Amino acid sequence: DQQVKQNSPSLSVQEGRISILNCDYTNSMFDYFLWYKKYPAEGPTFLISISSIKDKNEDGRFTVFLNKSAKHLSLHIVPSQPGDSAVYFCAASPPPMYSGGGADGLTFGKGTHLIIQP
Amino acid sequence: DAGVTQSPTHLIKTRGQHVTLRCSPISGHKSVSWYQQVLGQGPQFIFQYYEKEERGRGNFPDRFSARQFPNYSSELNVNALLLGDSALYLCASSFQGNYGYTFGSGTRLTVV
Numbered sequence: 001d002q003q004v005k006q007n008s009p010s011l012s013v014q015e016g017r018i019s020i021l022n023c024d025y026t027n028s029m030f031d032y033f034l035w036y037k038k039y040p041a042e043g044p045t046f047l048i049s050i051s052s053i054k055d056k057n058e059d060g061r062f063t064v065f066l067n068k069s070a071k072h073l074s075l076h077i078v079p080s081q082p083g084d085s086a087v088y089f090c091a092a093s094p095p096p097m098y099s100g101g102g103a104d105g106l107t108f109g110k111g112t113h114l115i116i117q118p
Numbered sequence: 119d120a121g122v123t124q125s126p127t128h129l130i131k132t133r134g135q136h137v138t139l140r141c142s143p144i145s146g147h148k149s150v151s152w153y154q155q156v157l158g159q160g161p162q163f164i165f166q167y168y169e170k171e172e173r174g175r176g177n178f179p180d181r182f183s184a185r186q187f188p189n190y191s192s193e194l195n196v197n198a199l200l201l202g203d204s205a206l207y208l209c210a211s212s213f214q215g216n217y218g219y220t221f222g223s224g225t226r227l228t229v230v
Contacts, residue, residue, distance in 0.1 A: 106161075
């Protein structure tokens with residue numbers, strides 16, 4: 001049973017427009033959410049995160065919105081640039097069980113392949 | 119500064135063999151986690167270590183094991199390899215737990 005779902009395998013957006021990537025989760029224990037970007041032959045790179053006590057977090061062109069009641073988060077990229085073409089993963093974490101870290105690791109979605117068209 | 123380094127980058131093994139994958143975390147990071155990414159899926163959590171102790175284990179069989187050394191580097195071992203173990207194995211380090219992960223580029227394992 002997938003606890004983190006990214007229902008769009010791919011998304012094509014014109015350069016300069018807004019890209020919106022969506023993510024849904026089912027586990028109410030998740031309290032911290034992250035977005036990663038991945039290029040082929042590289043590991044995932046951290047983009048932005050949000051704690052469950054917030055509903056919005058911004059970092060430059062990237063904004064993450066969290067709707068806890070709907071168990072939904074989204075990543076907005078404005079304006080989209082050609083270098084943004086990559087696979088984007090949504091990930092979620094429960095609260096840590098230990099001072100040194102959680103017991104369950106991150107739960108990832110399957111990813112959305114974002115293609116920025118020139 | 120060196121990032122998370124993993125070795126080897128690629129390897130090919132035969133069914134039934136054993137494999138050891140290695141990871142060196144970012145200097146100062148005490149937590150190392152391992153993930154398996156099968157083609158078309160997101161990374162799946164295997165293990166998390168902190169200060170040389172196992173702090174978490176995902177839903178993987180006992181053929182998978184890991185350890186963390188005093189210098190915080192880590193090894194992932196997989197015994198009795200199956201074709202389904204073919205995947206990208208990612209190591210991530212952080213100062214603490216699930217926050218602030220930095221991933222390595224991974225080891226691409228192919229089992230034939």
